[in-house]
Structure formats: structure tokens, C-alpha cells
Amino acid sequence: MHSTELLINTFNDLFSERLNTILVKGDDEPIYLPADHEHPQHRVIFAHGFFASAMHELAHWCVAGPQRRLQVDYGYWYVPDGRDAEKQAEFEVVEIRPQAFEWILCESCGFQFQVSCDNLNGVDTDRFAFSAKVHNEVLQILSNGMPERLQQLSDRLREVYQIAPLQLAQFHCPTLE
Numbered sequence: 001m002h003s004t005e006l007l008i009n010t011f012n013d014l015f016s017e018r019l020n021t022i023l024v025k026g027d028d029e030p031i032y033l034p035a036d037h038e039h040p041q042h043r044v045i046f047a048h049g050f051f052a053s054a055m056h057e058l059a060h061w062c063v064a065g066p067q068r069r070l071q072v073d074y075g076y077w078y079v080p081d082g083r084d085a086e087k088q089a090e091f092e093v094v095e096i097r098p099q100a101f102e103w104i105l106c107e108s109c110g111f112q113f114q115v116s117c118d119n120l121n122g123v124d125t126d127r128f129a130f131s132a133k134v135h136n137e138v139l140q141i142l143s144n145g146m147p148e149r150l151q152q153l154s155d156r157l158r159e160v161y162q163i164a165p166l167q168l169a170q171f172h173c174p175t176l177e
Helices: 003-017 052-061 085-106 128-146 147-163
Strands: 021-025 031-033 042-046
Touching: 003 021, 003 052, 003 147, 021 052, 031 052, 042 052, 052 085, 052 128, 052 147, 085 128
Parallel strands: 021 042
Antiparallel strands: 031 042
């Protein structure tokens, strides 16, 4: 079963000492908070105890480099739901890689991935075109080799959830089905 407690323990066992980072169940919106004088560890905080939110936030953490991990929410801009076409296009460009990482992590624990355009109250989005871009990014990552933290987390999740090594063939783009 996809328990957030198991996910928290798995992540924290792997990275709390090595990279001084913990996964935390939040009550509100997700956020990444670097260590400060009150909190000695960096915190990846996911929304409302949702497993899918945790997977998405972990993907962002895996994408962020060392300097970004010293900034609140990795120093990224975020325009909330209700974006116009220009802002939505910008959002999708920066979300391709994190959502590809998220898809890999979801497959690593047998959890259903769903691409998110995250703009319910804004301009209509082409979900299939965005899915195809995320799918292409997944294939590139798997073909070229995963970045270190993504690989470590994927390996640990596959171990915990008893999932076989990932194969390109198991990633199906929704536009092709």
C-alpha cells in the first residue's frame, strides 16, 4: 500500500543524514524550506498528507541543485492557478523535468502517475501535448542515466515496494494509447 508514513521513513532513512533533508507531511500547500536557526534540517513538505503530493515534491527536490536547495521553494517563481496562456506556457516548460522525475518515482513504487497542468481556473491547456513532452523527457532520462539522487531514491523505492528494474517499455504516453 502507498502509505505516506512508509514514504517518509524511506526518504528520511536515505537522506536525513547524508543530505540533511527530511520529508514532512504538511497541513497546507507544499513547500521546500531550507535549514534555519529553528530547524536544523532542510524540509520537503508535501500537501495534506497526499501521497501524490509527496511524489511531486520529491521530484522537485531531486531536480534542484545544491544552490537551489538553500532557497525557499528552491528560489523558483510560482504563478498560482488561473494563469493566462503565456504564464501557462512558462509553467509547463519548467515543469517538464520535475514531472518526468515524478513519473519515474511513481513507477518505482507502483503508484499511478498523472501529469498535471495545474491550471484549472486559467486558460485551457493541451494536456496531451504536455504529457508527450514529459514522456519524451522520461525516455531521455532513462536512456542517458538518472541523476544520482533520483537514481538513489528510485532504487530504494523499488526495493521497498518490490518493483523490478525500470524499463523504457513500461512508460506509455497517454497520447499514444
